[in-house]
Amino acid sequence: MDHTMKWFGILSIALAYGLLGCLMILSDPGQSIWIWFLVAFIPLTPITIWLIALGEKRNQMVGSGCGCGVKAPLSIHLWLHQTTILWIVTMFMADQFAKQDLSPAFRFATSMLPLPGFVAVALVELAYVKYMDEFQRRILLEALAIAFPAALAVCFIGGNMQEAGVISAVNINKMIWPWMVFTIIPAYAIAWWRYR
């Protein structure tokens, strides 16, 4: 990720949150809760500070540390961590906002909060995949091929059990993404094990 791309990324995320913030304030100026959207900027601070402070080290090639041997510039790893934090923080923020008694426009704006973080994660993931060799891409593809149906199966079985009254009611929408995270880890392990 070059210098221009880095600043483009930071500005895009800041602009997206700025627009969302404006929408939230304009839609309901009386709400003091809009201040909380500023919390979304907290994860952006370490990104900026780290990337500037690291200087030349940001281009240093480092391993992923998860044993899969993907070597990518330090800046990509930092972007990956920070955008993931941004995404998770905004997901929980949106979840909290959804429980508040807010106007419809405000609700729309707060429900969109995780979107810029998600787009940022997806873009950094794409940049990260470029640093994988053909074998590592094969492993990733196989891991996804295992994890995606496994997460779907868990959700569908969970939904059926819920309808059958075997398990208590849970919000199935909020179960899918954690299951994708939980299934990708064993799926990765299985894919690696096949080629050990």
Next chain:
Amino acid sequence: MKNRLRVLRAEREWSQAELADRAGVSRQAINAIETGKYDPSLPLAFKLSRLFELPIEEIFFPDENGKNE
């Protein structure tokens, strides 16, 4: 597909990591190719053939049992 990668690498006293560095892939990729678990792409096979200064067919050859063909 079978290959002589391990033998050729041993002849040159290269470690898996060293060969991986030269070929621009991960050590795990070299290990998987050597153990026959993974067949490299054509560009990687050409790169390996250039590194060993041998034609591709002297490094990679079909499995007699027809496995992975």
